Amino acid sequence: xxxxEQDPGPFNVPEGATVAFNCTYSNSASQSFFWYRxxxxxxxxxxxxxxxxxxxxxxxxxxLNRASQYISLLIRDSKLSDSATYxxxxxxxxxxxxxIFGTGTLLAVQP
Amino acid sequence: EAQVTQNPRYxxxxxxxxxxxxxxxxxNHEYMSWYRQDPGLGLRQIYYSMNVxxxxxxxxxEGYKVSRKEKRNFPLILESPSPNQTSLYFxxxxxxxxxxxxxxxxxxxxxxxxx
Numbered sequence: 001x002x003x004x005e006q007d008p009g010p011f012n013v014p015e016g017a018t019v020a021f022n023c024t025y026s027n028s029a030s031q032s033f034f035w036y037r038x039x040x041x042x043x044x045x046x047x048x049x050x051x052x053x054x055x056x057x058x059x060x061x062x063x064l065n066r067a068s069q070y071i072s073l074l075i076r077d078s079k080l081s082d083s084a085t086y087x088x089x090x091x092x093x094x095x096x097x098x099x100i101f102g103t104g105t106l107l108a109v110q111p
Numbered sequence: 112e113a114q115v116t117q118n119p120r121y122x123x124x125x126x127x128x129x130x131x132x133x134x135x136x137x138x139n140h141e142y143m144s145w146y147r148q149d150p151g152l153g154l155r156q157i158y159y160s161m162n163v164x165x166x167x168x169x170x171x172x173e174g175y176k177v178s179r180k181e182k183r184n185f186p187l188i189l190e191s192p193s194p195n196q197t198s199l200y201f202x203x204x205x206x207x208x209x210x211x212x213x214x215x216x217x218x219x220x221x222x223x224x225x226x
Contacts (some may be wrong), residue, residue, distance in 0.1 A: 043217035097142050103153035
């Protein structure tokens, strides 16, 4: 079983749609959780951190469910510019600061 | 501008010819790391460094070496590259906290092809 699992997609949605991605992780001791965005052949960039209480940044909402060990990302009012791969990332914390990456979910927003 | 730089950005080489990919950050970050990204496998950690002269293996260290003689630089060395090391490589850096909650900043990537 992969440590961080995501549906690879692609998710093809029209502009203006709401789309949600889920991600599950296997290590219950994980400390920190993130969504990174990666455009084609470019470096990953932090989209948002994910907190237990849930957090929102404009059109983006992230949720963490520690009991079920999953993380979600909701994008409202999708824009063409949202087309990218969304990486679910988990940090075990502690001495290694190690990030575990999911393989990503591809989102394609259609005009 | 705060950034992580990598060089070269693209490299085509032959099996067995030693190469070094440089990585430098200007944010005074303690932590630096190298990843490789392959289709269907996501990003996998090769080596990481918690500070100067402190390095350790990640998940896929075989065939790679690193050094951390200065805080800002973390070069990746392939002593004898092989075709299975053809990949997209990313260097990253961050601050260090006890819960690993700091954002990692990534370099632009180095696309390596070994023939």
